[in-house]
Amino acid sequence: MDIFHIIKRPLVTEKGTHQAGKHYEATRTKAARGGAYTFEVHPEASKPTIRQAIEKIYNVRVVTVRTANCLGKARRVRLSKGTTRAWKKAVVVLDANSHIDLF
Amino acid sequence: MVDEQTGLEEAQTSLDEGDEELDDKAKLKEAIDVSMEDAGTLRKKLTITVPRDAIDERLRDQFAELRRDAQVPGFRKGKAPLVLVEKRFGGEVGDQLVAQLVSSSYLAAVEKVDIKPLGDPLVWIESEGGDTNLVSIDKAVLDMKLPAEGALEFSCEVELKPEFTLPELDDIPVENPKVSISDDDVQGEIDRLRSMRGRYVPVDGKIEKDDLVVADVVMKVGGEVVKEEENVQLAARPQVYSNISIENLGEVLEGKKADDSVTVKVTIGDDYSNLAHRGQEAEFAITVRDVKRIEIPPLDDELIEMAGFDNEAEMREQFKEALEARLDSVIKRGMRGQIGKYLTEKTEMELPTGMSQRQIDRVVARRKVELLQAGMPEAEVDKHTDELRAKATEETVTELKLFFIMEKIAEDMEIDVADEELNGAIASIAGQQGMRFDRVRDQLSKGEGLVSLYLQLRDDKILDVLLTKAKITEVEGPKTKKPAKAAAGGKKAKKKTAKKAKSADSDIEST
Numbered sequence: 235m236d237i238f239h240i241i242k243r244p245l246v247t248e249k250g251t252h253q254a255g256k257h258y259e260a261t262r263t264k265a266a267r268g269g270a271y272t273f274e275v276h277p278e279a280s281k282p283t284i285r286q287a288i289e290k291i292y293n294v295r296v297v298t299v300r301t302a303n304c305l306g307k308a309r310r311v312r313l314s315k316g317t318t319r320a321w322k323k324a325v326v327v328l329d330a331n332s333h334i335d336l337f
Numbered sequence: 338m339v340d341e342q343t344g345l346e347e348a349q350t351s352l353d354e355g356d357e358e359l360d361d362k363a364k365l366k367e368a369i370d371v372s373m374e375d376a377g378t379l380r381k382k383l384t385i386t387v388p389r390d391a392i393d394e395r396l397r398d399q400f401a402e403l404r405r406d407a408q409v410p411g412f413r414k415g416k417a418p419l420v421l422v423e424k425r426f427g428g429e430v431g432d433q434l435v436a437q438l439v440s441s442s443y444l445a446a447v448e449k450v451d452i453k454p455l456g457d458p459l460v461w462i463e464s465e466g467g468d469t470n471l472v473s474i475d476k477a478v479l480d481m482k483l484p485a486e487g488a489l490e491f492s493c494e495v496e497l498k499p500e501f502t503l504p505e506l507d508d509i510p511v512e513n514p515k516v517s518i519s520d521d522d523v524q525g526e527i528d529r530l531r532s533m534r535g536r537y538v539p540v541d542g543k544i545e546k547d548d549l550v551v552a553d554v555v556m557k558v559g560g561e562v563v564k565e566e567e568n569v570q571l572a573a574r575p576q577v578y579s580n581i582s583i584e585n586l587g588e589v590l591e592g593k594k595a596d597d598s599v600t601v602k603v604t605i606g607d608d609y610s611n612l613a614h615r616g617q618e619a620e621f622a623i624t625v626r627d628v629k630r631i632e633i634p635p636l637d638d639e640l641i642e643m644a645g646f647d648n649e650a651e652m653r654e655q656f657k658e659a660l661e662a663r664l665d666s667v668i669k670r671g672m673r674g675q676i677g678k679y680l681t682e683k684t685e686m687e688l689p690t691g692m693s694q695r696q697i698d699r700v701v702a703r704r705k706v707e708l709l710q711a712g713m714p715e716a717e718v719d720k721h722t723d724e725l726r727a728k729a730t731e732e733t734v735t736e737l738k739l740f741f742i743m744e745k746i747a748e749d750m751e752i753d754v755a756d757e758e759l760n761g762a763i764a765s766i767a768g769q770q771g772m773r774f775d776r777v778r779d780q781l782s783k784g785e786g787l788v789s790l791y792l793q794l795r796d797d798k799i800l801d802v803l804l805t806k807a808k809i810t811e812v813e814g815p816k817t818k819k820p821a822k823a824a825a826g827g828k829k830a831k832k833k834t835a836k837k838a839k840s841a842d843s844d845i846e847s848t
Contacts, residue, residue: 245411246411246421247411247412248411248412248413248416248417250411251418
């Protein structure tokens with residue numbers, strides 16, 4: 235799988251920016267920049283592949299990758315039932331010397 | 338009590354805001370860099386430079402404000418980071434800020450170099466072709482971009498109010514023509530009232546001038562019947578019938594009786610609706626059916642009562658008073674005109690060319706439209722353009738001059754028109770036109786009506802003040818406007834009496 239298929243898009247949200255700013259403690263290293271960044275990734279991507287992809291795309295050092303499968307929500311239009319798509323979220327904790335400019 | 342306090346607080350905060358604005362302006366005035374050079378008579382070119390610090394400060398303020406209620410997806414309202422807000426709304430804020438900066442820095446610059454500008458400035462803008470144009474400030478800000486780095490620099494041209502010294506305002510020589518209302522004038526007025534109440538009565542016998550004729554008309558062009566009409570009302574004087582003017586109708590009809598027939602031949606004019614008939618000869622066969630003549634009622638009790646008076650003496654008295662009032666206002670206007678003339682003649686000033694040019698163009702355009710509406714062919718109107726322009730120039734120059742003089746006098750003498758006076762004037766207009774007060778005011782405030790009404794009231798006030806100080810000399814004035822009018826009235830009266838005699842004759846005939 236191509237690395238650009240693994241990482242779909244960065245998630246620019248309130249929660250994400252909060253983590254990016256504050257989460258360097260999770261790196262358990264000296265306070266520097268670092269931080270945790272949130273991405274939408276391919277549902278079949280594994281933690282090691284995500285780590286590789288991020289390190290390559292943004293040229294940073296990754297400390298930890300946490301992932302979560304977000305199930306699609308049930309939706310109903312009149313009588314037809316359906317769900318929104320399921321997707322995978324990855325929170326990538328960076329090394330204290332690394333930094334990503336999301337915006 | 339509580340209300341009072343909050344009211345006070347409100348006043349306090351609004352005051353603070355005002356201070357802030359003032360502060361802002363003063364700061365900007367300090368910060369900007371202005372250079373001024375001449376650009377023609379009463380015209381200056383200002384080059385204004387707003388330093389980067391001032392721009393940044395404003396940008397920061399703007400974004401801080403914007404951040405508080407910016408809606409960005411993924412964030413609650415007001416929670417988005419500043420960087421993101423800047424990126425998202427940067428362009429809009431920049432455009433807004435440039436408009437704000439240009440106008441406020443212009444105002445600050447005007448204060449800084451201490452000039453009195455006239456109207457809005459024109460801004461130099463570089464167009465895509467690389468040449469620079471002068472555009473009005475509203476349009477200029479649409480094209481201007483906030484520089485990403487460095488200072489904002491722009492140059493504009495502005496016209497100045499002319500500097501001049503007022504002539505001596507005391508003892509302005511004014512001539513006051515002595516005219517009085519004579520009994521003849523009153524009689525003329527009464528005759529006019531009588532003729533207004535006149536009625537057309539059928540008469541036997543020959544048609545006289547100005548009689549009303551009921552006739553059948555057949556109109557032929559080139560032997561072909563174009564129009565046939567029965568019971569047409571025509572007067573025995575030059576008339577327009579189906580858009581063709583029959584100049585000699587009076588002479589042709591005179592002396593004819595009922596059931597007589599006449600034919601009139603007229604060449605059809607160039608403005609006739611049917612193109613094929615233009616320039617051809619039209620033949621009107623007129624068969625007289627009935628002759629009517631105006632009967633003017635005598636001055637009897639009925640007429641007096643209808644006019645709303647108790648007796649003749651009272652009527653004459655009232656008419657005299659009304660005429661005197663009218664004469665008074667005419668004389669007063671004349672005297673005001675004399676003062677205006679004195680002021681313009683005694684004051685020397687240079688007029689801003691751009692403004693007077695614009696004004697002249699406007700006047701010329703209006704005159705042209707008037708001429709076109711009066712039916713003058715376009716080629717003819719174009720020929721007269723130079724003539725019109727010369728005339729308009731003269732008028733406009735004096736008008737503008739008077740405008741500046743009045744403005745200065747108003748400033749010097751601290752004459753102003755209060756809102757109540759303005760409302761009073763509007764109310765009197767409303768009364769005259771039979772409209773509601775607010776409708777008149779709305780109509781006026783749509784255009785420049787309210788402003789010109791204000792100017793008119795102010796000028797009247799100034800002139801009245803000057804008039805009280807003026808040196809008024811009484812002159813015998815048989816040659817002013819009013820006597821001429823009176824003379825005309827007299828003529829009319831004579832005509833009426835002649836008519837009256839005629840109608841008396843016809844009365845005898847009919848009995």
